[in-house]
Amino acid sequence: MAATDEGLAEPDDGSRMSETDRMKAFSDGVFAIVITLLVIELRVPEYHEGGLLAGLSHEGPAYLAFVMSFVYIGVIWLNHHALLRLIRGTTLALSWINLAILFGAVIIPFPTAVLASAFTDGDTADRRAAVALYALAAALMSAPWLAFFTYLHRHPALRATDVDPEHIRDQRPRPVTGLILYGLSGLLGWFVHPVLGLVLIIVMIVYHALTSEGLRAGPLRWLAPGRRS
Amino acid sequence: MAATDEGLAEPDDGSRMSETDRMKAFSDGVFAIVITLLVIELRVPEYHEGGLLAGLSHEGPAYLAFVMSFVYIGVIWLNHHALLRLIRGTTLALSWINLAILFGAVIIPFPTAVLASAFTDGDTADRRAAVALYALAAALMSAPWLAFFTYLHRHPALRATDVDPEHIRDQRPRPVTGLILYGLSGLLGWFVHPVLGLVLIIVMIVYHALTSEGLRAGPLRWLAPGRRS
Amino acid sequence: MAATDEGLAEPDDGSRMSETDRMKAFSDGVFAIVITLLVIELRVPEYHEGGLLAGLSHEGPAYLAFVMSFVYIGVIWLNHHALLRLIRGTTLALSWINLAILFGAVIIPFPTAVLASAFTDGDTADRRAAVALYALAAALMSAPWLAFFTYLHRHPALRATDVDPEHIRDQRPRPVTGLILYGLSGLLGWFVHPVLGLVLIIVMIVYHALTSEGLRAGPLRWLAPGRRS
Amino acid sequence: MAATDEGLAEPDDGSRMSETDRMKAFSDGVFAIVITLLVIELRVPEYHEGGLLAGLSHEGPAYLAFVMSFVYIGVIWLNHHALLRLIRGTTLALSWINLAILFGAVIIPFPTAVLASAFTDGDTADRRAAVALYALAAALMSAPWLAFFTYLHRHPALRATDVDPEHIRDQRPRPVTGLILYGLSGLLGWFVHPVLGLVLIIVMIVYHALTSEGLRAGPLRWLAPGRRS
Numbered sequence: 048m049a050a051t052d053e054g055l056a057e058p059d060d061g062s063r064m065s066e067t068d069r070m071k072a073f074s075d076g077v078f079a080i081v082i083t084l085l086v087i088e089l090r091v092p093e094y095h096e097g098g099l100l101a102g103l104s105h106e107g108p109a110y111l112a113f114v115m116s117f118v119y120i121g122v123i124w125l126n127h128h129a130l131l132r133l134i135r136g137t138t139l140a141l142s143w144i145n146l147a148i149l150f151g152a153v154i155i156p157f158p159t160a161v162l163a164s165a166f167t168d169g170d171t172a173d174r175r176a177a178v179a180l181y182a183l184a185a186a187l188m189s190a191p192w193l194a195f196f197t198y199l200h201r202h203p204a205l206r207a208t209d210v211d212p213e214h215i216r217d218q219r220p221r222p223v224t225g226l227i228l229y230g231l232s233g234l235l236g237w238f239v240h241p242v243l244g245l246v247l248i249i250v251m252i253v254y255h256a257l258t259s260e261g262l263r264a265g266p267l268r269w270l271a272p273g274r275r276s
Numbered sequence: 277m278a279a280t281d282e283g284l285a286e287p288d289d290g291s292r293m294s295e296t297d298r299m300k301a302f303s304d305g306v307f308a309i310v311i312t313l314l315v316i317e318l319r320v321p322e323y324h325e326g327g328l329l330a331g332l333s334h335e336g337p338a339y340l341a342f343v344m345s346f347v348y349i350g351v352i353w354l355n356h357h358a359l360l361r362l363i364r365g366t367t368l369a370l371s372w373i374n375l376a377i378l379f380g381a382v383i384i385p386f387p388t389a390v391l392a393s394a395f396t397d398g399d400t401a402d403r404r405a406a407v408a409l410y411a412l413a414a415a416l417m418s419a420p421w422l423a424f425f426t427y428l429h430r431h432p433a434l435r436a437t438d439v440d441p442e443h444i445r446d447q448r449p450r451p452v453t454g455l456i457l458y459g460l461s462g463l464l465g466w467f468v469h470p471v472l473g474l475v476l477i478i479v480m481i482v483y484h485a486l487t488s489e490g491l492r493a494g495p496l497r498w499l500a501p502g503r504r505s
Numbered sequence: 506m507a508a509t510d511e512g513l514a515e516p517d518d519g520s521r522m523s524e525t526d527r528m529k530a531f532s533d534g535v536f537a538i539v540i541t542l543l544v545i546e547l548r549v550p551e552y553h554e555g556g557l558l559a560g561l562s563h564e565g566p567a568y569l570a571f572v573m574s575f576v577y578i579g580v581i582w583l584n585h586h587a588l589l590r591l592i593r594g595t596t597l598a599l600s601w602i603n604l605a606i607l608f609g610a611v612i613i614p615f616p617t618a619v620l621a622s623a624f625t626d627g628d629t630a631d632r633r634a635a636v637a638l639y640a641l642a643a644a645l646m647s648a649p650w651l652a653f654f655t656y657l658h659r660h661p662a663l664r665a666t667d668v669d670p671e672h673i674r675d676q677r678p679r680p681v682t683g684l685i686l687y688g689l690s691g692l693l694g695w696f697v698h699p700v701l702g703l704v705l706i707i708v709m710i711v712y713h714a715l716t717s718e719g720l721r722a723g724p725l726r727w728l729a730p731g732r733r734s
Numbered sequence: 735m736a737a738t739d740e741g742l743a744e745p746d747d748g749s750r751m752s753e754t755d756r757m758k759a760f761s762d763g764v765f766a767i768v769i770t771l772l773v774i775e776l777r778v779p780e781y782h783e784g785g786l787l788a789g790l791s792h793e794g795p796a797y798l799a800f801v802m803s804f805v806y807i808g809v810i811w812l813n814h815h816a817l818l819r820l821i822r823g824t825t826l827a828l829s830w831i832n833l834a835i836l837f838g839a840v841i842i843p844f845p846t847a848v849l850a851s852a853f854t855d856g857d858t859a860d861r862r863a864a865v866a867l868y869a870l871a872a873a874l875m876s877a878p879w880l881a882f883f884t885y886l887h888r889h890p891a892l893r894a895t896d897v898d899p900e901h902i903r904d905q906r907p908r909p910v911t912g913l914i915l916y917g918l919s920g921l922l923g924w925f926v927h928p929v930l931g932l933v934l935i936i937v938m939i940v941y942h943a944l945t946s947e948g949l950r951a952g953p954l955r956w957l958a959p960g961r962r963s
Contacts, residue, residue: 069758069762072301072762073762073765073811075298075302075305076762076765076766076767077769077770078302079302079305079306079308079766080305080538080766080767080770080771081773082378082382083306083309083310084309084313084771086310086382086383086385086386087316087774089383091389091390091393094402096398096399096402097398097399097401097402099390099393099401099402099405099406100401100402103390103405103409117375117379118375121375124302125371143808143943146805146808150801150804153770153773154773154800156773156774156776157773157776160778161778161786161790164778164786165786169781169783169784169786170783170784172786173783173784173786176787176790180790300527301530304527304530304531305534307531308535308537308538309538309767311535311607312538312539312542313538314611315539315542315611315614315615316542316545316614318612318615319618320622323631325626325627325631326627327631328619328623328627328631328634328635329630329631329634332634332638342612343608346608346611347604350604353531485601529756533756533760533763534763536763537763537767540836540840541764541767541768541840542771543840544771544841544844545843549847549848549851552856552860554855554857555856555857555859556860557848557852557856557859557860557864561863561867571841575833576833579830579833582760583826583829586756714830
């Protein structure tokens with residue numbers, strides 16, 4: 048495979064460009080693992096004989112948190128899929144930006160477990176903390192996406208040949224929106240009511256799931272903000 | 277790899293079609309992880325010195341549940357393998373249907389652990405609940421398979437070129453049968469006797485294992501209901 | 506990729522043959538996961554302030570069991586690598602034999618954890634049970650390898666074109682030897698002394714590691730028993 | 735894929751050479767799993783109602799240890815990526831050296847968890863032990879890298895055709911430096927102060943992250959020590 052990349056031109060700042068095959072394989076592996084690892088937070092409840100059903104029912108919030116994070120990681124995977132279609136090579140800096148994106152995905156089981164715990168056994172203060180933590184994780188996850196688009200905008204040699212330069216510029220507002228709205232969800236959950244923050248997070252995830260451009264490659268100007276919003 | 281898909285025609289409803297390479301890799305990753313994660317539910321029993329063998333024997337039901345779910349996930353993987361051979365591209369909607377199929381696989385360790393627990397330490401009421409939960413998970417898993425076949429039937433442009441349209445229509449009764457029979461297993465386990473429901477679930481899994489068309493691609497009309505049943 | 510397999514002839518018994526790409530990817534995934542999952546059995550010991558080092562030292566057997574099983578799974582992976590090089594297609598039956606091989610690998614973390622526990626906290630009776638369990642798992646693992654070679658011997662159409670038929674016949678004594686010697690290790694560990702059984706298991710694993718033909722494809726008659734022993 | 739490797743010449747010592755596709759896939763899988771498994775050491779703290787936020791804050795060291803090991807495994811993956819670009823085939827010995835490299839990566843979650851525990855709940859003696867353990871794991875990890883470069887230096891037939899022989903020789907001081915400096919970190923942490931040892935480990939990881947040659951293939955003499963240091 049390496050042979051196909053020998054001819055890659057160097058980006059204009061002189062940093063070396065390298066193929067993306069193993070980056071894709073590694074990223075897909077990480078997403079597949081993290082979406083599957085969510086299940087180990089679903090634990091058999093402790094129960095006395097005859098109390099299993101009641102114990103399972105008591106853990107309702109854990110199931111909701113599981114579904115929510117499963118969809119969320121699915122959204123991120125679809126978007127990441129689209130992201131790596133934009134490039135035809137990578138540099139060391141871009142590889143670290145990608146690792147930062149994966150970091151954002153890898154931590155999700157933790158705020159998910161905290162959320163499930165707070166809504167199962169905690170009080171309102173615990174739920175406020177849990178919703179704020181989840182929102183914080185989601186908001187911070189937006190930062191490396193912004194870095195990715197910005198870096199790609201500045202290093203046109205890394206762009207896949209069929210990608211419209213305008214498309215990349217148009218993507219940059221998306222992570223900023225995510226950062227702001229997930230941050231707002233956290234503030235709402237902390238200062239107003241945890242359920243309100245949680246609902247806004249869920250609305251965000253569903254919105255992203257429905258509008259994910261993950262698999263709509265090709266005529267990319269279709270994705271321009273003017274048509275999408 | 278992306279290059280080989282540049283020429284993909286758009287499905288007739290105007291939605292964008294995209295290649296399936298990463299969908300296959302991601303799905304295989306999820307199946308490989310979930311079938312391996314089953315083992316972490318096999319735990320060293322708590323025991324006093326000299327009591328390890330007795331402790332291990334006490335956990336017999338956990339081993340049976342492990343084997344049962346291993347075979348079940350194996351069956352699903354083989355069928356999924358065949359499923360993705362039917363298509364030559366994907367859309368956003370089909371990707372979400374595929375994520376729903378993976379969701380059905382990812383949760384299996386949880387009802388498996390509940391089943392193992394109920395048959396090790398629970399009473400009949402607990403076992404009823406555990407069998408019903410396992411059957412419910414298996415029945416619900418059938419729904420996205422039906423959605424997949426229906427979607428593919430309506431979007432012929434996504435079909436692999438060597439797939440007989442009749443074959444796809446013929447597949448649609450299969451998930452319906454699964455939904456009904458796993459649902460029936462759950463009802464039997466809940467209202468009659470948990471062991472009865474469990475036996476029916478195992479019969480279903482073995483039946484699917486023996487008849488899995490997972491790797492019988494090619495002359496696909498061989499798989500038509502008339503010959504299979 | 507599927508396209509490259511369209512022309513595969515059907516094996517002589519009329520069962521359908523299918524490509525092995527996803528079988529390889531799935532198997533590699535399972536091996537990678539199970540070899541990595543071993544680490545989650547290495548747990549931080551419970552300790553009072555100042556007692557961490559003593560706690561870690563107390564868990565010495567767990568580290569040995571971890572290393573032993575890591576090497577064991579490495580051996581199995583190398584052998585499996587060689588195994589799949591023998592075939593150019595698969596059938597439903599062969600896929601299930603492969604799943605049985607993977608089953609043998611997937612369970613290893615469980616007898617590993619039992620072994621670590623017995624040699625850390627158990628008495629001689631516990632260690633006997635643990636060594637016998639590990640040996641039983643290793644012995645049973647040999648069975649599907651024998652089935653694989655036997656099946657391949659009977660279905661020559663599945664053989665890769667560069668594989669000498671005699672080579673496949675010559676492989677069949679290997680899993681039988683494994684079954685007998687691992688079985689013997691278990692009997693020794695149970696009836697004579699657990700350490701004796703354990704030492705024999707370790708000798709077997711090291712022997713397999715040193716002689717693994719995993720990556721010596723090509724002039725395969727080099728591997729004939731006459732030269733290997 | 736195997737077909738592309740049929741023509742591989744045999745290394746000069748007569749051992750068989752084999753393709754590296756599955757070795758790459760297996761290694762990527764292991765790295766992806768171990769970097770993701772780190773998250774399962776982030777556990778929901780035990781708390782009484784209203785105490786979740788305090789419980790989370792108490793676990794600050796666990797988050798730092800998580801970030802540190804995430805970056806560390808990222809560095810190793812990038813370096814491993816570059817490592818496998820140096821070769822065009824593998825032998826049984828090189829496969830075992832690669833498994834030893836993977837072993838070094840697979841164990842990281844364990845010293846990470848020990849470190850998190852010692853800095854959360856332990857005293858200075860515990861922290862000394864934890865820092866020394868982490869440094870020991872990192873130092874020992876360097877050994878198989880040295881073995882890899884040495885083996886490759888002695889078996890030029892395994893080298894990828896575009897790799898400068900001098901480049902391989904130039905790589906050999908790197909793992910020696912790692913072994914010495916990580917060993918020094920452990921000694922500092924043990925005999926002087928755990929925080930000092932930990933800071934040196936972090937400096938080492940950040941240094942490797944910034945200078946990782948992981949994706950700077952091509953004009954490899956650019957990497958010669960003269961320019962790198």
